[in-house]
Every structure is written in structure tokens, then in C-alpha cells.
Amino acid sequence: MTWQALVATWGETERRLLPYQADGLVVKVDDFGLQERLGAVGKDPRWAVAFKYPAEEAVTRLLDIKVNVGRTGTLNPYAVLEPVQVAASR
Numbered sequence: 001m002t003w004q005a006l007v008a009t010w011g012e013t014e015r016r017l018l019p020y021q022a023d024g025l026v027v028k029v030d031d032f033g034l035q036e037r038l039g040a041v042g043k044d045p046r047w048a049v050a051f052k053y054p055a056e057e058a059v060t061r062l063l064d065i066k067v068n069v070g071r072t073g074t075l076n077p078y079a080v081l082e083p084v085q086v087a088a089s090r
Helices: 003-012 030-040
Strands: 023-027 048-052 062-070 075-081
Touching: 003 048
Parallel strands: none
Antiparallel strands: 023 048, 062 075
């Protein structure tokens, strides 16, 4: 299994089992000698790479559209949406 496949598989299975929310994964080389040889570009190490998983999405209903009067007198519409549960939001 390639490391790319491992990252993708972990994102779909293992991260759901964590007792906290994780939106990404950082893969690091754990050999300090190899880290030294790989070095860094600017402040970014070449021996670590971060991956972000797609955000969780949910469908909701538009309940109303209301208008707010801004500080300068502009009319600003805003949506009132039905609440939905996304990740660990409350």
C-alpha cells in the first residue's frame, strides 16, 4: 500500500474512531538523522507533509429571508436556516 493510499484510507476509517474531531493528518519522518538530511525550505520542513480532508457537508432548509439595516443605512439580506448537525457542532 502506498503512503497516499494509506492517508486516504485512514481518513475514511480510523479518523471516525477518534474521540476528537480531526480535519487532517500530518505525516512526518521520525528519524532525526533523515530529518536533518532532508532539511527545510524557508520555515517549512521537507520531512513533514500535511493533508486536509474534505469538509463534512449537510443539507438544510431555507426558512426565511430577512433584511437588516446596516450602520450606514444599507439593506443587507440574510438567510434564516434550519439547524443541522455537522461534525461535533452544537
